[in-house]
Amino acid sequence: MNFFHCTTTKSARILLKPKNKKKVKPSYFNFVDCLNDWLRRLLNGNDDDIPSEDFSFPRYYYSQGDNKLVFWLGSGLYCFAESAKEESPAYAKKSNLDVILTINYKDDFTEFKMHQNKEMLQDFLSEVALPYYRQYYSDDLLTAFELLIELLVLEIETEYFTNPHSAAIILEMYLFITNTDYDIVSNKFLKDENNFKYDNYSSIRNLDSIINFEYNTGLSHEIRA
Known part of the structure; x- marks a missing residue:
């Protein structure tokens, strides 16, 4: 191949x-650092520290004293x-x-093909990831995480049209919680109603x-x- x-x-x-x-x-x-950074950004979305639904998934996340690319x-x-x-x-x-x-x-x-597992990933976020993190989050942090899950489910539905970086969190969260991995992961990223930014964009995880x-x-x- x-x-x-x-x-x-x-x-x-x-x-x-x-x-x-x-x-x-x-x-x-670094999935964990990115998740923590995005939750912090959601919490600080406005002066009242209430999660903002206008959240746009950033290209960078803060980790180990520096901004890292998502x-x-x-x-x-x-x-x-x-x-x-x-x-x-x-x-x-x-x-x-x-x-x-x-x-x-x-x-x-x-190979795990994200675009062929849209419904499964949406169900995973709502029915598996959310209950899983409810064990660890509470109060405002839990509220932020619940909103994050809603936004991620929407991103899957819209083929990551506005926020392609959100696919990284969805994928890594899925692999982490299910304790699975694949040699290759891939996805299609929507450009407009008829064309994709990348028709089959892949990442090789098993270099061996x-x-x-x-x-x-x-x-x-x-x-x-």
Whole structure:
């Protein structure tokens, strides 16, 4: 199975060297710190410290004294699946990346597709996540969390149109509470009524199943076209 990873020339040179797949640096997302930061933001939504329904999921969260980026699919090595590889040059251009690598991945892998599990994830948030956190939260913090769950359920319904960063919290919360993980996680992010921002955006969580990286001449040339 092939996936397609956008990167810089400097990083590509490292990854293309034999036996260097262990030097992959996946994106890291601290789910717990992000959740705590978002709840704090909800609580401080106005002067009365009452959660605000106008909350917009931020691109960053505060963790360990610094602002960290909220990656759309949580932790992992971001890439495009074979069915969406034509989207990679446009993504690379927008992200100021100049190389696309083909990731040769073992055929036997597990994948969680968020867009195929919309109803299940909505039910999970309302029927599993909410009761779970009621054990730990109380008073204003619980009120904030209940509102957060309502907003996350709505984000799933609208295909993360306004707040794609919300997918990260939903995914990581699901994996954490159910104590499960997958080799690959993926999702579709809605751009408008008929098109997706990314038709099949993926994150490789199990790096051990990467066989190797190869320079993709055709797709890399499209970046500079």
